[in-house]
Amino acid sequence: MRALFVVLKPLCFLALLGYCPSATIRPKEGWQVYSSAQDADGRCICTVVAPEQNLCSRDAKSRQLRQLLEKIQNMSQSIEVLNLRTQRDFQYVMKMESQMKGLRSKFRQIESNRRTLLTKNFQELKGKMNELQPLIPVLEQYKTDATLISQFKEEIKNLSLVLTAIQEEIGAYDYEELQQRVLGLEGRLRNCMNKLTCGKLMKITGPITVKTSGTRFGAWMTDPQASPKNNKVWYMDSYTNNKIVREYKSVSDFVSGVESRTYNLPFHWAGTNHVVYNGSLYYNKYQSNIIVRYSFESGRVMTQRALESAGFHNVYPYTWGGFSDIDLMADELGLWAVYATNQNAGNIVISQLDPLTIQVLNSWNTEYSKRNAGESFMICGTLYITNSHLTGAKVYYSYSTKTSTYEYMDIPIHNQYFHMSMLDYNARDRTLYGWNNGHQVLFNVTLFHIIKTDDES
Known part of the structure; x- marks a missing residue:
């Protein structure tokens, strides 16, 4: 019996581990157990059907916290992608701003010396200036967005750190609680196995x-x-x-x-x-x-x-x-x-x-x-x-x-x-x-x- 219990214990233990003992279990409720001998690899087969039990509320809270953390991490990744795109566009606009400054300088020179230039060249420069003119407010908006994105990214980082710390704290607490549950289940399983001496042949x-x-x-x-x-x-x-x-x-x-x-x-x-x-x-x-x-x-x-x-x-x-x-x-x-x-x-x-x-x-x-x-x-x-x-x-x-x-x-x-x-x-x-x-x-x-x-x- 002891040899059977040593081999059987891990399998039955895993079958029960997904649940935690409920304080409302009536003492007269029994367990139904199907068990067999060793398989070809020397392992025992056992299925324990225990009384119906409720999930731990703390596990539900931990699961909600993990889901929230996952959402935050997904948001952080999305912000990172947006930030890269914004930085790329921002560099492009900065380049355009430099070009516009150069055009403005040239335009002033042209205005002062326009009598010496041909009308055609003047009109080409004027057209380019008009095309770049709408980009000025866009440039300003990009600067604002880049600042906001940087701030938002920092807040997301801080929030992720806080949530991770909370998760680690709760996780450590859950591990202790789980360990107590495991010890309780192991004790119940040991008592079960002590009584599991006889049964009816099924297969x-x-x-x-x-x-x-x-x-x-x-x-x-x-x-x-x-x-x-x-x-x-x-x-x-x-x-x-x-x-x-x-x-x-x-x-x-x-x-x-x-x-x-x-x-x-x-x-x-x-x-x-x-x-x-x-x-x-x-x-x-x-x-x-x-x-x-x-x-x-x-x-x-x-x-x-x-x-x-x-x-x-x-x-x-x-x-x-x-x-x-x-x-x-x-x-x-x-x-x-x-x-x-x-x-x-x-x-x-x-x-x-x-x-x-x-x-x-x-x-x-x-x-x-x-x-x-x-x-x-x-x-x-x-x-x-x-x-x-x-x-x-x-x-x-x-x-x-x-x-x-x-x-x-x-x-x-x-x-x-x-x-x-x-x-x-x-x-x-x-x-x-x-x-x-x-x-x-x-x-x-x-x-x-x-x-x-x-x-x-």
Whole structure:
């Protein structure tokens, strides 16, 4: 759970960050959460649907201030463009003013000496003077406009500086406020995740192919009770005539084929439905209904006990056979055995086991034929059964041990390599481990949770 929270927290955190807690939230309102296991990149997928919340008023004011500042900046840019154009025209007019002064001087000379000049030259100079005469008031207006533009530009600059300072001040205040909101949301999310232990299966995605090895049938697993730093993988090839368990320190070592240790079990196993739970391997002893608990730490059998009335040696296997009569599995609630008995007409029986003694703590009789089941797995005390081990398989039936009720379902599972001989849920990883025709694969599961407040829990 801790490993899931570490990965899940950033995604859920981002989903909530756009809102701030509202003081009007009623304590009895709950959260709805869809969560799943890791994707191909090792990230978890989570969507949190929280109670509707109001936006912070301070955020609205900050947004208005930012919009105002943007308008001021746009105005400043427009003024800059106008100023450049004005300066350019102003330089042109100043040049024309200089020319007019020169013409005036020449005109005075012409007036004094006009008797010595031809009438034609005089008229040309007079015409040029008349053309330039209207530019005099324009020149004066440009001078006035240039002064006003310069003043306006200075005021815009000062106003922008003031608004920027205000924005920085409010921004700093908002950051502190946002940080408090983040801490609050993180606390609420942590409480949510502490309660997010069980849920109803909604979807199965994948598979992700981890490795291709071994025969068509086998099992591989990790320990759901191990610490987050312990990622050992155990590998058991074939469904019979084998006693060798291979251990790898990590999934990467497993992919690379770097073994850390090999265990030679005292008895052959039957089927592929073994489970590692809290440091021990639980498996069905060949040609018997005896469950063996083998400790990896001590390297010896700690307990073995017969599962009373359970069929074995292909009396009540899954559809693919392979001595898969007794399926051992673990979930959030503990250790389980799934099997069939004559007393229950060959239909599946679910028993919760004591991990130390392998004694049956409680049992539930279902109405689903064991021989018609492709595979099955437990999540949060509910058994999910696939209708086939071949292509087109789907989760077709579920039985809740909490309510002692069943439900027909339609959740597809992509049987990529056409033959599934092992499918087990790992509560720590929140994934399904599968052995798919000689391929070791992982499936993501999406669970639906109703997270209640402390007043409701």
